[in-house]
Amino acid sequence: MSDKKDSRPCHHCKSKSASAPADTSKIHYEQFWLYRHCPSLQQRDRQAQKAGQLFSGLLAMNVVFLGSAFISSMIFNKVAITLADVWILLSILKVLCLFWIIYYLLGTSRQPHAVLYRDSHAGAIWIRGSVLLFGSCSILLNVFQIGYSTILVHCKSRVEIVFPSIGILFICTQAYFLWHHSKDCIQVQHNFTRCGLMLTIATNLLLWLLAVTNDTLHIEIESQLREVERRFAGNDTTLCTCPNMTICKVFQKGYILLYPFNTEYCLVCCSVLYVMWKNVGRRISHHHIPHTKPKFKLQGVVFGPLLGTSAVIIGACVFMMYQIQATSLVPSRQVFVIYYSYYIVLLPVMSVGAVIGTIIHALEKKELDTLKNPTRSLDVVLLMGAALGQIGMSYFSIVALVATDPRDLLNSLALSYSVLIIFQNITQNVFVIDGLHRRRITPAGKEEDTKEEQNGEAYSQRRVSVLELGQEIRKASLSYIHTYSNLSWKRRVLREISFFLVLCNIILWVMPTFGAHPIFENGMERSFYGYSTWFVIVNFGLPLGVFYRMHSVGGLLEVYVTA
Numbered sequence: 001m002s003d004k005k006d007s008r009p010c011h012h013c014k015s016k017s018a019s020a021p022a023d024t025s026k027i028h029y030e031q032f033w034l035y036r037h038c039p040s041l042q043q044r045d046r047q048a049q050k051a052g053q054l055f056s057g058l059l060a061m062n063v064v065f066l067g068s069a070f071i072s073s074m075i076f077n078k079v080a081i082t083l084a085d086v087w088i089l090l091s092i093l094k095v096l097c098l099f100w101i102i103y104y105l106l107g108t109s110r111q112p113h114a115v116l117y118r119d120s121h122a123g124a125i126w127i128r129g130s131v132l133l134f135g136s137c138s139i140l141l142n143v144f145q146i147g148y149s150t151i152l153v154h155c156k157s158r159v160e161i162v163f164p165s166i167g168i169l170f171i172c173t174q175a176y177f178l179w180h181h182s183k184d185c186i187q188v189q190h191n192f193t194r195c196g197l198m199l200t201i202a203t204n205l206l207l208w209l210l211a212v213t214n215d216t217l218h219i220e221i222e223s224q225l226r227e228v229e230r231r232f233a234g235n236d237t238t239l240c241t242c243p244n245m246t247i248c249k250v251f252q253k254g255y256i257l258l259y260p261f262n263t264e265y266c267l268v269c270c271s272v273l274y275v276m277w278k279n280v281g282r283r284i285s286h287h288h289i290p291h292t293k294p295k296f297k298l299q300g301v302v303f304g305p306l307l308g309t310s311a312v313i314i315g316a317c318v319f320m321m322y323q324i325q326a327t328s329l330v331p332s333r334q335v336f337v338i339y340y341s342y343y344i345v346l347l348p349v350m351s352v353g354a355v356i357g358t359i360i361h362a363l364e365k366k367e368l369d370t371l372k373n374p375t376r377s378l379d380v381v382l383l384m385g386a387a388l389g390q391i392g393m394s395y396f397s398i399v400a401l402v403a404t405d406p407r408d409l410l411n412s413l414a415l416s417y418s419v420l421i422i423f424q425n426i427t428q429n430v431f432v433i434d435g436l437h438r439r440r441i442t443p444a445g446k447e448e449d450t451k452e453e454q455n456g457e458a459y460s461q462r463r464v465s466v467l468e469l470g471q472e473i474r475k476a477s478l479s480y481i482h483t484y485s486n487l488s489w490k491r492r493v494l495r496e497i498s499f500f501l502v503l504c505n506i507i508l509w510v511m512p513t514f515g516a517h518p519i520f521e522n523g524m525e526r527s528f529y530g531y532s533t534w535f536v537i538v539n540f541g542l543p544l545g546v547f548y549r550m551h552s553v554g555g556l557l558e559v560y561v562t563a
Contacts, residue, residue: 049281056194060202067206087163093203094170100196101177114188117284122275123182126554134265135175141258142167148251178272185279197277201270208266212539260513263543304496308503315507318342322516339518340413347420350504353497354427360490361434380433382551387425389544394418400528435559498560509549
């Protein structure tokens with residue numbers, strides 16, 4: 001087929017799905033004015049793709065630097081640059097992103113042959129579900145902020161109402177866009193689409209940066225108010241008073257409770273948008289598309305769910321005890337001992353499980369999957385990058401604790417906690433990354449599973465009596481035991497370990513997300529590094545640590561499914 005034919009799109013054909021290879025006559029090859037003299041059409045396409053990625057990346061870099069300069073100026077010079085100025089800049093960026101997303105939904109994606117391929121690895125259900133969950137929480141957060149600012153409108157700026165209102169519209173539109181189009185490999189308007197995606201990524205990064213700095217200032221003010229309350233109990237010096245204290249407290253508590261979800265929403269959206277950016281202009285061969293997509297089934301695991309559920313229940317009890325004690329003016333020393341002890345028991349078990357899983361991966365005969373996969377590459381980068389948050393904080397804690405008094409009980413527990421966090425992050429990353437690079441295999445007994453599913457569908461169509469229901473429960477139990485016994489011991493152990501680590505990472509995500517921050521509240525590292533310095537370290541490390549736990553759950557579920 002000649003180059004001339006390739007460059008002429010076919011407008012009378014329908015778009016093909018990712019399940020079938022697309023005709024090359026429907027492909028819109030990329031063009032760029034710098035490379036219009038390339039002799040080969042394919043070579044010109046590759047050069048244009050690199051140039052488009054370069055220019056869109058430069059756009060995002062300049063936007064991020066501009067926004068970072070605004071936010072930094074707000075922190076260090078509150079007179080020249082105020083929070084309202086930062087909100088105005090971010091509102092402009094949000095509006096621009098909204099215009100581009102709407103144009104993509106109504107224009108770009110509806111052009112003939114715009115989406116010839118869809119990346120089956122991109123936009124996994126768990127990450128799209130995270131976008132909806134965190135997006136919903138972020139919308140409620142903005143609602144609480146609007147309500148609180150409306151009550152105090154006599155002493156607050158109008159921008160404090162306009163900014164969250166635009167934020168609600170931005171979150172809804174972006175969540176819809178990512179839910180329906182996260183798998184797209186767009187084949188038209190390449191450069192404009194790349195620039196739009198990069199602008200949206202830069203906006204989410206700036207929103208995350210602002211959320212982190214705002215959280216820092218909020219916690220700092222709250223901690224300083226505790227010191228004031230200890231010395232001057234009952235002395236009210238607030239200038240902007242709330243006319244209805246009950247409603248204001250509801251808005252305040254809801255805002256504080258939902259605030260961490262906003263940072264997670266921004267990070268998750270950035271990861272999905274980056275995969276879409278990498279997939280712009282990508283053409284997937286038909287042999288790269290999986291014929292069967294493994295589904296999550298809770299079969300073949302017994303001990304993993306039991307141990308993981310026990311860890312979740314105990315962790316929830318420790319978390320509630322910690323929250324009750326740590327929110328008082330004088331936190332009990334015993335609650336910190338219980339909190340650290342829980343981690344010191346759980347983290348070695350998780351590390352041993354990850355090491356055993358890595359050894360089993362080495363003993364398996366499954367080949368490594370070396371095909372190009374932007375989603376998997378991003379997963380690896382995010383796991384390694386997000387782990388630096390907890391690892392960095394742990395090293396700062398180790399230096400502070402060793403330099404002060406490591407023989408003290410609380411200091412020794414905190415020191416052990418920091419060392420175990422580093423080891424657990426490294427071993428889990430090795431296990432997950434190794435599992436993500438293993439080829440998927442077709443599970444044995446697929447025909448039997450298909451027959452059982454067909455029988456289940458036929459059975460659901462007839463009336464069920466109590467006796468028949470008891471018989472079906474017995475058959476399901478026997479089938480579960482049969483499946484568990486037929487699995488090879490390697491696959492069985494991998495599934496047990498993966499499921500156990502999934503539940504452990506969930507509870508380790510919940511605890512810091514909802515306010516358990518002993519690394520700041522115990523005061524040891526804070527007194528060593530100073531109040532402001534330790535706040536910067538914690539508020540950059542903690543969101544990354546929370547994001548690491550959430551992203552690990554998705555990676556471990558992938559390892560579980562493919563085992």
